Amino acid sequence: MSAPAPQKASVQSEQMSGGRVISYALGDVANNVAFMMTSLFLMAYLTEIAGISAGVAGTIYGITKIWAGVSDLVAGNTVGRKQTRFGRLRPWVMFGSLPLAIALVGLFSVPAGLSGTAAVVWVFLFDAFFQLAYSFVNIPYGSLSAAMTQDPIDRSRLSGARAIASSLTGVILAIVLSPQFKDTTADGIRLKFTITTIVLALVAITLYYLCFRGTKEVIPPSAERPTLATTFKMVGKNSPLLVLCLAAIFTLTGMFTLMAVQMYYARYVVGGASFFIFMMIASTLGTVLVAGFAPAITRKMGKRNGYLLVALITMVAYAILALAPTGQIKIWALVGFFVYGMGSGGTNAMIFSMQADTVDYGEWKTNVRSEGGAYSILSFSRKVGQGIGGFVAGGILSAFAYVPKAPTQSAEALQGIRLSAGWIPAALSLVAALIIFFYPLKAEKHKEIISELTERRAKRATGALVAGRPLVTLNEQYGAGATYVGTKVAERLGVSYVGTRFSSQDLEAAEMAATARAEQDSNVIRFLHSFARTETDSDRANAEDNALDAELVSQNISEVAAMAAGGGVITGRDATVILGDTEGALHVRLVGPEDFRAQQAAQEFNISREVAAERLAREDRMRTEMSERLMSWDPSDPTRYDLIVDTGKVSLDGAVDQIVAAYRAKYPKK
Structure with missing residues (x-):
């Protein structure tokens, strides 16, 4: 039987401390102080405080966001390559925080005395510097969780804590900054905003330091990272x-x-800059709600259809925002942003879930597996979309005669804001849905690809292997007698016996540990799961998880191939599927009625009948799930075996006789 799942659970025997989880989450608070300030408030700052026109502000926003995508590619192929006494990733988080803070303060501190052109140059240079600095902090931070633990529960806690930090940071920033847009013509507003940014930047540096001090890298890189050239080659196919x-x-x-245009929407459509806070809260609640349903949507509808559903929800949200009455019934704006949170949160979850499948497709097509490469290209595409979004918003505001710093706007300008907040995004979301409609990797095809990849890996490992000595693979239902039968068959055939990698006690301990943690943190874990996947950058860790699974599968295949080279009787370890086409191998499955197997296990292992029944249910389920998830095969499929023996009807010694006779009948010359 394949070992990966229990191995992951046992890498770290004790639950990660709450302090370490909090320290990691503090890094995301710092990240989002920078990211959300630029995403939510930069456009409004440039037009309402710095006095730059909407069209120019949108152009700067667009160019620098696309540059941010390039920076991500560069950072992704730079950070983490060198081991230091502080680790591979943590030094970037710590020492990169100062340049990032300087860039953030400079970006939101345009001097009042600068001319129009000089102000534009100032903003452009600081924004470009900011995006570069952010990439070299955020990319290593996003990879840090995978270097901290391989335990799935701890990773869930890290992901959930990070997502909570992200959501709360957005709301806190809205509370701190949105009131400053109530009157952007007030005396000293520039200085006030600069001072606020300095305070926030110092807070960010402090939080990055606490993250650096409170986290620890314990897991080495899971896979060799591809070069940019390899990445682009993979993407092309x-x-x-x-x-x-x-x-x-x-x-x-x-x-x-x-x-x-969210701040403009709050000021001029809803009726006040402070209402921005409630819009953010509504959006966050919508995202939290949909996070709990995303897995169920995927299971029932498939990923492509799930994407189409959440895209429809997003379009409904945009339509609500476009049609919401101006300055009157504010509940419509809240409903619109709540539905938007559902749609955007669901869309992000679907995008990164589908991205994981494209990694398998890329390996199937090119024989190169590149989780990091696929992630970096998708991240670049998202940054391009972010940049174009800012450019479009600024262009529309300018075209519809938006007047910066004005206490009210004309009907034409309000129409431009509504277009930017509602109808244009709705149309773009419709185009995205139409594109996804033609997404070629459906669930059935993906399942076929996984199966073929498993066969390829097995063939690469076994090559032209021909067992020079007798080779038998055994797969059993729990309690069917594999240990006794396998040992006796090995003696009769004159080869060694290899048992399952994980005993019943190992599996029981792994499940008990997971259950204990889940019970200990039951409410917290469920709460964390409700927030999971709300921050897209955290999904870089998913690429690390996928790489780890692939690496563990390859390791198991190689080990089984090495065992088979000298002949033997191999129990479990997915040897049946790995050695399926090997010349000289006989594949056997031992089965039996549940009551019989529970009674036989109780006698064999000197345990009570009740304990044996519990182990039977656990092992049949866990071992089957491991095989299906990691090796994409069903151990109960009778076509995989040369012989199936029901030890409820045949004695164990009789089973031994049948297997030996079957082997000698199949390979009479061995």
């Missing part, structure tokens, strides 16, 4: 990834067109 990236560009363009 990965049609599902290309379709997904194109859809992501339109999706993010729509989302960031809304985000760029």
Whole structure:
């Protein structure tokens, strides 16, 4: 039986401390002080405080966001390559925080005496510097969780804590900054905003330091990272990834067109800058709600159809925002942003879930597995969408005669704000949905690809292996007698016996540990799961998880192939599927009625009948799930075996006789 799942659970025997989880989450608070300030408030700052026109502000926003995508690619292929006494990733988080803070303060501190052109140059240079600095902090931070633990429960806690930090940071920033947009013509408003930014930057540096001090890297890199050249080669042959990236560009363009004008929408459509706070809360609650339903949507509808559903929800949200009455019934704006939170949160979850599948497709097509490469290309596409969104928003505001710093806006300008917040994003979301409709990697095809990849890996490991000595693989239902039968068959055939990698006690301990943690943190874990996947950058850790699974599968295949070279009787370890085509191998499955197997296990292992029944249910389920998830085969499939023996009807010694006779009948010359 394949070992990966229990191995992951046992890498770290004790639950990660709450302090370490909090320290990691503090890094995301710092990240979002920078990211959300620029995403939510930069456009409004440039037009309302710095005095730059909406069209120029949108152009700067667009160019620098696309530059941010390039920075991500560069950072992704730079950070983490060198081991230091502080680790591979943590030094970037710590020492990169100062340049990032300086860039943030400079970006929101345009001097009042600068001329129009000089102000534009100032903003452009500081924004470009900011995006570069942010990439070299955020990319290593996003990879840090995978280097901190391999335990799935601890990773869930890290992901959930990070997502909570992200959501709360957005609300806190809205509370701190949105009141400063009530009267942007007030004396000293520039200085006030600069001072506020300095305070926030110092807070961010402090939080980055606490993250650096409170976290620890314990897991080495899970896979060799591809070069940019390898990445682009893989992408060119990965049609599902290309379709997904194109859809992501339109999706993010729509989302960031809304985000760029969100403050204008609060001020002029809803009726007050302070209402921005409630819009953020409503959006966050919508995202939290949909996070709990995303897995169920995927299971019932498939990923493509699930994407189409959440895209429809997002379009409904945009329509509500476009039609909400001006300054009257504010509940419509709250409803619109709540539904938007559901749609955007669901869309992000679907995008990164589909991206994981495109990694498998890329390996199937090119024989190169590149989780990090697929992630970096998708991240770049999203940044392009963010940049275009800001550019579109600024262009529309300028075209519809938006007047910066004005206490009220004309009907034409209000129409431009509504277009940017509603109808344009809705149209872009519709285009993204139409693109995804042609997404070629459906569930059935993906299952076929996984099966073929498993066979390829097995063939690469076994090659032209021909067992020179007798080779038998055994797969059993719990309690069917594999240990006794396997040992006796090995003696009769003159070869060694290899048992399962994990005993019943190992599996029981793994499940008990997971259950204990889940019970200990039951309410907290469920709460964390409700927030999971709300912050898209955290999904870089998913690429690390996928790489780890693939690496563990390859390791198991190689080990089984090495065992088979000298002959033997191998129990479990997915040897049946790995050695399925090996010349000289006989594949056997031992089965039996549950009552019989429970009674036989009780006698064999000197345990009570009740304990044996519990182990039977656990092992049959866990071992089957491991095989299906990691090796994509069903151990109960009778076509995989040369012989199936029911030890409830045949004695164990009789089973031994049958297996030996079957082997000698199949290979009479051995």
